[in-house]
Amino acid sequence: MSNYVPVITIDGPAGAGKGTIAGLLAKRLGWHLLDSGAIYRAAALETMKQCVALNDSQAIIDTLNKMDVCFIDGKVIACGEDVSLAIRTPECAGMTSKIAAISVVRAALLERQRAFAASPGLVADGRDMGTVVFPDAKLKIFLTASPEIRGERRFKQLSEQGISANLATLIDEIAARDERDAGRAVAPLRAADDAITIDSSRMTPQEVLEMISSFL
């Protein structure tokens, strides 16, 4: 097939290290990168800015259809504005998992995500990359880590970005978000049947990268 584009999916709960690993892997392979969470986060930020009510699905869809998101030099640009930091706050993350549970929202963002698949290949990071968005991916990874480690990693990441957070609160917020993501009716967070699960609790990013590369 001339238009076949290989895809590697990396799904898993918050703070498991998906973003770091996906970035390293895409760089190593020279492939494109899709941070699907950033698209959902930008969508949530936009609905918050427009004060759209969570139960007004049509207004959310209208907002999403008008929203233009792109990634430039590692920055997330939504409607012409650099939202890279604004989308990372715990408040935005909480709102994101609420709008991400709405089926029409997921449907509206599906083709946008698939459009990232381009030659020579794509590494896609998210919750439903292997189950829904790219079911035919050549390699599917489900990356996990213990809740405490995930909380600590996210705490460190936010501190480095200058975003203040309380570790205990953060662990609770991540647990609440995981529960919403895994419990929702549409595209719940789960490993695809053909995914390889890696517990990264005691692994460095480099070790995870080497393990994934060994499956290629």
Ligand code: CDP
């Ligand atoms: O970085 P972290 O793992 O904390 O989150 P993210 O990947 O940026 O995703 C933020 C939220 O977006 C998740 O908690 C999900 O609710 C939602 N999301 C989703 O539903 N589907 C995806 N493919 C990616 C993210």
